[in-house]
Amino acid sequence: MKIIRFMTILVISAAVLFGCASLDRPRDTLFQVSTIDALLAGIYDGDATIGEVSRHGDFGIGTFAALDGEMVLLDGTFYQITSDGVAHTVSHDTQTPFCAVTFFEPDMSLFVSDPVDFPGLKEYVGERLPTENVFFAVKVKGTFDEIRVRSIPRQQKPYPVLTEVVKDQPVFTFRNVAGTLVGFVCPEYVAGVNVVGWHLHFIADDRRVGGHVLAFEARDLSVEIDETPSFSLYLPTDASFYGTDLSGDTTDAVGRVEK
Numbered sequence: 001m002k003i004i005r006f007m008t009i010l011v012i013s014a015a016v017l018f019g020c021a022s023l024d025r026p027r028d029t030l031f032q033v034s035t036i037d038a039l040l041a042g043i044y045d046g047d048a049t050i051g052e053v054s055r056h057g058d059f060g061i062g063t064f065a066a067l068d069g070e071m072v073l074l075d076g077t078f079y080q081i082t083s084d085g086v087a088h089t090v091s092h093d094t095q096t097p098f099c100a101v102t103f104f105e106p107d108m109s110l111f112v113s114d115p116v117d118f119p120g121l122k123e124y125v126g127e128r129l130p131t132e133n134v135f136f137a138v139k140v141k142g143t144f145d146e147i148r149v150r151s152i153p154r155q156q157k158p159y160p161v162l163t164e165v166v167k168d169q170p171v172f173t174f175r176n177v178a179g180t181l182v183g184f185v186c187p188e189y190v191a192g193v194n195v196v197g198w199h200l201h202f203i204a205d206d207r208r209v210g211g212h213v214l215a216f217e218a219r220d221l222s223v224e225i226d227e228t229p230s231f232s233l234y235l236p237t238d239a240s241f242y243g244t245d246l247s248g249d250t251t252d253a254v255g256r257v258e259k
């Protein structure tokens with residue numbers, strides 16, 4: 001009996017010393033606030049602050065409380081692109097109802113010298129990703145001959161659902177602008193939780209304009225990819241999240257709000 005007990009203690013100690021450490025990937029975790037389906041359902045009130053989110057990443061995208069514009073987090077700085085397409089810096093007590101962030105440390109770099117559009121970039125990079133089954137953070141720098149973005153205006157209560165909001169979303173086209181695309185490629189099995197496939201936001205190099213990317217024509221793009229094989233989901237605990245039916249299939253709705 002004594003020997004068995006001693007062995008058990010040894011095994012537990014080994015797990016504490018070695019096993020847990022190997023499962024800990026704080027720098028390769030996609031940290032996310034709420035779900036895309038909650039956003040689609042009109043849950044636009046922030047439950048997390050930018051200051052809190054900043055402890056989980058220096059790179060990412062999302063939106064702000066009351067759906068007040070598009071979020072870009074690049075090199076540790078949060079930008080809020082309001083519905084006029086203009087980028088602003090953000091105070092740490094600003095709240096977010098939905099965002100995804102990580103610490104960006106590229107595992108793979110590509111250079112695309114030929115002119116390319118958004119579908120062309122997805123295809124070129126997609127063919128070179130090692131799998132479709134983990135998250136990838138994607139950073140793309142270059143010159144955009146043309147880039148079309150949108151930015152959602154701040155909403156008033158009672159909040160309309162997201163498919164209604166985007167029907168008259170402000171869309172901007174910037175020409176001959178240098179800038180960075182920031183975003184993620186998410187695996188298909190996270191449907192309902194995040195946007196499946198590519199989701200990119202844009203910020204110009206002068207940090208004056210940006211938005212959620214709809215289309216572009218670009219050249220000389222340098223692409224950096226950060227494999228992100230862990231996921232941490234922070235869910236709201238307020239009455240609107242607890243009381244909303246999130247059981248439906250929203251694949252079509254996500255397609256409508258992303259394009």
Ligand SMILES: [Zn+2]
Binds near residue numbers: 199200
């Ligand atoms: Zn977006």
